Amino acid sequence: AQKVTQAQTEISVVEKEDVTLDCVYETRDTTYYLFWYKQPPSGELVFLIRRNSFDEQNEISGRYSWNFQKSTSSFNFTITASQVVDSAVYFCALSEARRSQGNLIFGKGTKLSVKP
Amino acid sequence: GAVVSQHPSWVICKSGTSVKIECRSLDFQATTMFWYRQFPKQSLMLMATSNEGSKATYEQGVEKDKFLINHASLTLSTLTVTSAHPEDSSFYICSEGANTNEQFFGPGTRLTVL
Numbered sequence: 001a002q003k004v005t006q007a008q009t010e011i012s013v014v015e016k017e018d019v020t021l022d023c024v025y026e027t028r029d030t031t032y033y034l035f036w037y038k039q040p041p042s043g044e045l046v047f048l049i050r051r052n053s054f055d056e057q058n059e060i061s062g063r064y065s066w067n068f069q070k071s072t073s074s075f076n077f078t079i080t081a082s083q084v085v086d087s088a089v090y091f092c093a094l095s096e097a098r099r100s101q102g103n104l105i106f107g108k109g110t111k112l113s114v115k116p
Numbered sequence: 117g118a119v120v121s122q123h124p125s126w127v128i129c130k131s132g133t134s135v136k137i138e139c140r141s142l143d144f145q146a147t148t149m150f151w152y153r154q155f156p157k158q159s160l161m162l163m164a165t166s167n168e169g170s171k172a173t174y175e176q177g178v179e180k181d182k183f184l185i186n187h188a189s190l191t192l193s194t195l196t197v198t199s200a201h202p203e204d205s206s207f208y209i210c211s212e213g214a215n216t217n218e219q220f221f222g223p224g225t226r227l228t229v230l
Contacts, residue, residue, distance in 0.1 A: 037221075043207055045160075045221040091159065095219075103150050104211075104219060108159045 002027045004094050006107035013082055014115050021077045021110045023092030029053075031097035034068065034075045035104065040088045048090075051075065082114045119143050120212045122222035129200055130230055136196045137225045139210030145190035146212040150219070151183075154207040166193040200229040
C-alpha cells in the first residue's frame, strides 16, 4: 500500500535557523514521483519540487534543498536561513506511475512557524 | 505549467442547500481532473477523479449522490455538494492532471455550511 508519513506535526524555529522537514514514503512501485508543496494561510498549494524515483540526486534551489534517499524511503526538505515568509504548512506527496490517473497521496503535513 | 481556476473562492450556505463549485483549466484541455477535500488542520484527501465525457470515479467512503461531479468539457469540471450540512464544511481543491504525475492545483474553495 502507498503511504506518506510526515512525523513532525509542527515545528517552530527562529528566523535564520535551518530547518529540516522529514518525509517517509511507502510504495510497491519501482517508478513513482515525490512532491513537496507549500500551503500558506491563504490555502493555495504552491508547488516546490517533483522528483522521480530514478533520480536520487539531491537538489538545491536557493535556500531550499531536498535529500532523496531510496534506501531509507525518505525525501527530506531543508530550508536554510529560514525567514518569516516560510511559515506555512508543507506537504509531501507521492504519485505512483502505475496509477495512470496520477492522483497524489499526501502526508498529513508539517506546520512550520518561523518567528522573527 | 497549467493554470487552474476555481469559483467561488469561498461560499457560505444554509444547511440543506446545494452548492456548485467550478474548476477550470485555463490553458490546457484536461481530460482528467481531481477533486480533493481538506478539513481544517488536516491533509488533502482525494474525493474523486473527474473524467471528461464519462462518469467520475469516487474514492471509497465518498458518497457519489452527495458529491455530484460533472466534467462536460475539456476545460470545466464541477462539484456539486447536494443538501449540504455543517459537516461538509471544508476546503475543496481541484487539480488538473495534465499528464501522469504532474498536477496543477486550483486556489481552492472554502465552503462553510451554517
